[in-house]
Amino acid sequence: MASGSPNIYGPKQNFWQRHYRPLIYLLTLVCVVGGTLTRLPLSLSVSDATQGVFDTLEKLPELRAQDIEKQQALLAEKLEEAKTNSGPDLQKEIAAIKDKIARLQMNPKGVVLVCIDFDPSTEAELGPMAHAFIRHCFSRGVKVLVNTGGNVMSQPLAQNIISASATEGALMKKNKYDFMEDGTDYVFFGFRPNAFQLYLQMGENILTAYETDYAGHDLTLLPIMRGIRNFSDIDMVFSISGYVGSPETWITVGNTKFGKPVALGQVAISASDYYPYIQSKQICGMLPGLRGAAEYEGACGSPPRATGRMWAQLYTHTFAILLIIIGNLEFFFKGFKRRKV
């Protein structure tokens, strides 16, 4: 019997009652190891929350085309107005709209900002969804901006994920893509303190919020930044977070203030906190835990990083349910005696 905690069975104990804790630990280990070693394919239905993230990314070129059309209509309106009024303010406005159209046209497939905000403790759940989402972006030709919000420890993890995803394209069975180049197809900004302020500043001007990328390159010299100035040039935000508060910051800044579609990737235990935001359409979708990551991998045909880990989760959940049933049968058969737990 493991020491340090009260015994729930009282003085008279049989073998199970004396040793239930180490036995449960051992069986949990067997479930995890067995699940990790299982190499069978797994079929998963895709939930609405996951489908929301997938669909938003798929529709980005369409959204961008609509945005360009809107700006062109606005430009035509202003040019018409300029025939009767040629004031300096109007000329400035026209120049700004032309500049905006040029920027939008530089990235016709869209631009996504991925906020990788977790440390090694939650990598098992959140790492696969970051990989799958970034690979999906690359396979669709979407430019990817990556930052870390709440914790400096996320930086090397984010660097590992983005560089691996950039090189893995050729190994994918579905949706293959070319080698993605740092500074051209993606950029990793790294970490800056005070996420809320930083995101607000990014909405105004990314170049003043970060100045250099993680490797220290001047952002103004990177080809990818030619078409991106602030949030108006970003089509979607995907926040993958293992911390409390980080997704709320993105919902407030990204969606409420700047009106961009925000999607979340969450550990399963926190996912239930964010379902109200799906209903209120403040987020376009969410990948809840490892299951969400596995569903997303299935939807976009990524290598089965999360799907492989689902077997361990399946065995462990089944074992937990068995234990609940055994515990309750034991409870009922012994009558409703009050026990100290």
Place this chain on the structure above:
Amino acid sequence: MRNYLPPIICGVCGVIMMLHFFLPENTMLYKTMMEWVTNSTIVVGVFGLFIGLASLVHNHGNRIARRSPGWGYSVITLSFTAIVALTGIISQNVGPSVVSKPLEKYNYDNRKNQDHTLITHTLFGYKDETYKTNLVAAASSDAPEMKGEEITVRKVPLFMFFYNYVIMPMGATTFSLLAFYMITATYRAMRAKSWEASLLLISSIIILIGQVPIEEIPLIGKWIMGHAQLIVYMSLILYILYAAMKQFFSRNFITCGILSASAALIGVIWYYTPADVDFEAMKSIILNYPNNAAKRGILIGVQLGSLATSIKILSGIEKPYMGGRG
């Protein structure tokens, strides 16, 4: 002055932070303000880092100096703080080499018509399944020299080496211990001791099953998935009838009647439940309705509370930044 200046600074900064939500974005005032606030927070953040470091050194230094119980752990903490900081400062070219293997060598950058050698590296050899190892790509001209089947990758920066092979496994291991504690907790704590506990129990079982593809469990998986409604509704009805029977023997006939009627009502709901409602659908219903209702209530309450606290802090009624003094 010591009592008045901090609340004034706090109030002014708070009002500035609020103002940006009301100012038009394209004005010079907005842009200047945002830049000033961002730069200020970076400076404050860096000071915060130094204060945190100073506090760590002070606390653990004192424990070592006084030989307090467990002072050896403080020595380890301070040593590794220094080591990890140093690994981040020293050159990127300093670091161990790791044994690697080229996976494939092919032209896969069609846009530039450039060859890349795809190589993997791990601390203890290599694995063919690239998505399980650290994957790097090098232009073929820069690819490391082949020595038989194995190659030696250029130096891995020392900080990344520490991060990948020390911090990552340790962080993951510590967190994964939770799984073992949670499993024993499910056995000890999740028992139908009361009506509320039973509801929690049934909801948690539905969520646990709905979160995994239970139909993949050999022999019984498909049966469980095909009889989701039978399992859930019958568990509920049997439990309620059991409670009703107890009430009957305690001669509480009204409670017994109410419980029996509830069991009948659940039977009616079962009859009208569409046939395609399985564990995943039930999980969605629980998360989208009862969960959302509760969460929304909590969220609104928390936000009203934080609004009241913010107003008190900005107006100087509460001063947590002064340790509650003043």
